[in-house]
Amino acid sequence: MSLGKIIWVDDEIESLTSQQLFLQAKGYEIETFSNGFDALESLPSIQPDIVLLDESMPGISGLETLSKIKESYHNLPVVLITKNETENLMDDAIGSQIADYLIKPVNPNQVLLSLKKLLENKRLVAEKTTSAYQQQFGQLFSALSGSLDYKEWIDLYKKLEYWELEMEKSDSPEMMEVFQTQKQEANTEFYKYIYRNYADWLYAKDDDAPIMSHTLLKNKLFPLLNKEIPTFFILIDNLRFDQWKTIQPMFTDLFRIEEEDCFYATLPTATQYSRNAIFAGMLPLEIQKKYPDKWKNDDDDGSKNLHEAFFLENYLKKNGHGDLKFSYTKVLNHQEGQEMNNNFLNLLSNDLNVIVYNFVDMLSHARTEMEVLKELASDEKGYRSLTKSWFSNSPLRQALLKLEGKKVNIVVATDHGSVRVRTPYKVVGDKQTTANLRYKHGRNLNYNPKEVFAFKNPAEAGLPSPTINSSFIFAKEDGFLCYPNNYNYYASYYKDSFQHGGVSLEEMIIPVITLKSK
Known part of the structure; x- marks a missing residue:
């Protein structure tokens, strides 16, 4: 079976016969040309998977040939081979979207490595991922059989999500089925763990319980607050850990991650309960007792999260931060997101800025009702993809771009996930x-x-x-x-x-x- 079709263009192609034979023996089909004109004419009939292109040729140069290729075959990978190591040439080549760059003289193994990287990367990564997961499967299964504490459950869940994202690179439905079975087993054991421990956590001392919704700000936000550096607390509603990992690269392009942690959402894992607990620093029962006019139950009319800014203001005062200048912004739709983005730089004059962004939760509910979203997010992979697409084009990301290079602290969190x-x-x-x-x-x-x-x-x-x-x-x-x-x-x-x-x-x-x- 052919590993790929190659067009090799070089004005001294006769001298490369030994390399061609080496690659053919490895399973590649090769068509050779001594100039760019002939190579360009052959593209429609050969339909290669990759082009090896000499930079210095008479008639039409390698860079000119590259430009012509990209006009009609934008996604066709081209490897430029050259004797010229000048920075200007490299800049021109990279700007013209070459896939790789080899310096003459090249040996057959260099070319082979480049081909494997570009043509077989997906298959090799999938095989390696499957093999690595098979090796760790036993360890993960043993962990489920043990007596894990709350920190170990976080570590186990992170590992499971790591492998779920890695398995996307694999085309093995059998291994994905094995993984999903293991994840179901993990959820079964996790439920037993929560059943045994949850009630004891709620009023326990900090060392005896995980960080939960009502202790999140005290542990993760308040220690960062000062009047020297503006701090942004961004709560993206209904964001799972795997969805965070999907959008993480767009954050790390701009900022340095100091800590990537998880906490436990209180029950019910629903906005009116868990988010109010976050901003009040209290469990719902305590909120209802202290602020009876501010708490609404499920069957009460009206919004259940109207008083988050009030809760936060009182929580800040209680913890010695009453003199800080803070803002609270809730984004419920695209227009409000644009308004937040337009005003974003003005927020730098505050000590603390809280932004609640309510898109992922709307996506979750809309997906239940709308057939088109059911198609786009038919499973976890599709759900992650929609989240990534939203964030990459969102006013929130546009606003964060304005903070690049500015001295700020940022905490990104959520109120609950979904299953x-x-x-x-x-x-x-x-x-x-x-x-x-x-x-x-x-x-x-x-x-x-x-x-x-x-x-x-x-x-x-x-x-x-x-x-x-x-x-x-x-x-x-x-x-x-x-x-x-x-x-x-x-x-x-x-x-x-x-x-x-x-x-x-x-x-x-x-x-x-x-x-x-x-």
């Missing part, structure tokens, strides 16, 4: 029961206790009780909660959608990143 749900569970409740798919609260809930994480006393979960005798239940792993009425319809409609509110690695272990100026 692709596949398994429907039946729940029966009265008219007051909430409609959420990953958590519900209400009176007289009827459910299979093996399928949910239940708190009959909401206070044990740090949650207010909306009505007397209300209880909370949270879906585990990839489950979602459906009523018996029209059960089959809703089970089919919501299957494979991205939801949040329950207990899974993807929803609860979420990114918090500290960046500084380069």
Whole structure:
């Protein structure tokens, strides 16, 4: 089987016969030409995978030939081979989008290495990735069998997401199936871990519990605050760790990562609970007791996150930062994003700027409702791709570009993640029961206790009780909660959608990143 078709253009092509034979023996097809004109005429009929091009030729030079190739075959890789090592030539060649650059005299192995890098890179990377994962599979499986603490669960989840992103480079559906099975097993064990430990974390001392929503700012933001360097806290709603890794390169182009960490979202892993907890520095039950006029339950009318700036202002004062000048900006649509971008440089006069960007959450909900988004984000890979496309073109990224080279601190975080749900569970409740798919609260809930994480006393979960005798239940792993009425319809409609509110690695272990100026 041919590894690729090569056109080799050199005015001294006869002297390269031994190299041609060497490459043919390795499995490449080669057509040779002694000038650029003939090579250009042959392109439509040969349709090569790569061109090896001598820079110095009579008639039409290598760079001129390169320019003509790129006019019609923009994605065709061209390797320029030259005796000339001047910087100007290299700049011209790179500016003309060469794929590689070899200095004469070249030996056959140099050419072979370049061809492998350009033509076989994807296959070689896929094979290496699959092999490496197979070697680590046993270690990851052993870790799941052990007794992990909260830090080790974060490390394990990071490893799983690393391999999920690496497996995208592999064309092996069998290995991806193995990986997905292991990830499901990890979520099963993670649920058991949360079931055993969650309630104890909520009021524990810092050393005995992970950083959670209500302790995030105290641990990750407040230590950076001072009047010398402006600090930006950017909360991107509903951002999973794998989505962060997808957009990370666009941040590291501009800033240096000081710390890439994760924290645990409080339950329910839903905006009104976890985000209010972040900005108030309190659990929802504590917020409701201290600010009863500012807290709304699921079934109350109106927005549930109207008072984040108020919570933050009081939290700053409580922690000795009441004299800092701060701004709070919430972006709910593209127009608001543009307004934020237009005003962005003015924010540098503040000590702290908080920006809440609500796009990924809208994407998650819209994907459930819109067929076109279901096609574009049919799985985690597509969901990541849409997130990357959004961020690369967003007003948020345009605003961050304005901070390049400026002395700033930046903390990027989220309020919760989401999980692709596949398994429907039946729940029966009265008219007051909430409609959420990953958590519900209400009176007289009827459910299979093996399928949910239940708190009959909401206070044990740090949650207010909306009505007397209300209880909370949270879906585990990839489950979602459906009523018996029209059960089959809703089970089919919501299957494979991205939801949040329950207990899974993807929803609860979420990114918090500290960046500084380069």
